[in-house]
Amino acid sequence: MKQKEKKERKLTEAELRRKERFQALVADMEGQGWAVRDLTIGAVKANILAIVVMAPFVVLFTVWYLVVNGSLGDNLSLPGLLVLLGVFLVLIVAHEGIHALVWGLCAPSGFHSIEFGVVWAVLSPYCTCAEPMKKGQYLLGSAMPTLILGFGLGAVAVYTGVSLLLYLSVLMILGGGGDFCIILKLLAYRPRGEAVYCDHPYEVGLVAFERPAGA
Numbered sequence: 001m002k003q004k005e006k007k008e009r010k011l012t013e014a015e016l017r018r019k020e021r022f023q024a025l026v027a028d029m030e031g032q033g034w035a036v037r038d039l040t041i042g043a044v045k046a047n048i049l050a051i052v053v054m055a056p057f058v059v060l061f062t063v064w065y066l067v068v069n070g071s072l073g074d075n076l077s078l079p080g081l082l083v084l085l086g087v088f089l090v091l092i093v094a095h096e097g098i099h100a101l102v103w104g105l106c107a108p109s110g111f112h113s114i115e116f117g118v119v120w121a122v123l124s125p126y127c128t129c130a131e132p133m134k135k136g137q138y139l140l141g142s143a144m145p146t147l148i149l150g151f152g153l154g155a156v157a158v159y160t161g162v163s164l165l166l167y168l169s170v171l172m173i174l175g176g177g178g179d180f181c182i183i184l185k186l187l188a189y190r191p192r193g194e195a196v197y198c199d200h201p202y203e204v205g206l207v208a209f210e211r212p213a214g215a
Contacts, residue, residue: 009043011202015117018201021130025198029132029209039185039197040205041178043119050177053184057173061154061166069161076164084164088171091149092125095175098145099127103199106137117202124178124204132196132209135186142183146176178204 011019026036041049066072076084096116104111106129113130129141150173157165182205186197193212200206 009119012117014115015202018115018128018130022198022201025130025132026207032211034209034211037189037191037208037210038205039182039189039208040200040203041181041185043124043204046178046181046204047124049181050174053180054173054177057151058170061151061158061169061173065154065158065163065166068158072166073161073163076167080164084167087168091168091172092175095145095149095172096125096127098148099141102141102144103127103129103133103137106133106141107131115201119202119204126204128201129199130201132198135195135197138197138199138206139183139186142179142186146173146179150176182206 030036100111100114100116104114107113108131114127115130116125116127118125133141150169153165153172154169157163157169185205186208189208191208191210193210195208195210197206197208
């Protein structure tokens, strides 16, 4: 597999097992005539780009909330901050669960293809699918957590006037920034023929398998 060299972080035992399975998948796909294209992003770079990519959405929902409700209300008290933190941690788990649900429904082997992990260096949990998918399936699974927990929750906050929901939606929009960076990279990718897409087993992003149409 021809990919640009990257400094690989120390992998967990589970990630090493996934790496071995992934290498076997790559070898099998290359044996069938597929070329492999690396569409991964460094975890630190993804976290920085996430803020840039998602900032316009944060501004949009904040301004929308202020236009409809007039103000953000009172400052959060300590109990309110603790509630915010607790619910945010639950939503982080829900975010990965939505990835798993959508990709599990799309993958040929279903939920057997789904696994979870954490990049501890940047405190970034992740969900990964071990099987190639069509472009639309991969995009849907990537975007759905932020669409529901970020944009959807933001819309609910606007129409209910509950500022706590707005704060949560902002956190979830920012938390989905890595996914949106991957989505943008995938949308910019132009395969030379037929292509399927496989989530990388331990890095941020995916790989594309492509081959000439009809091959």
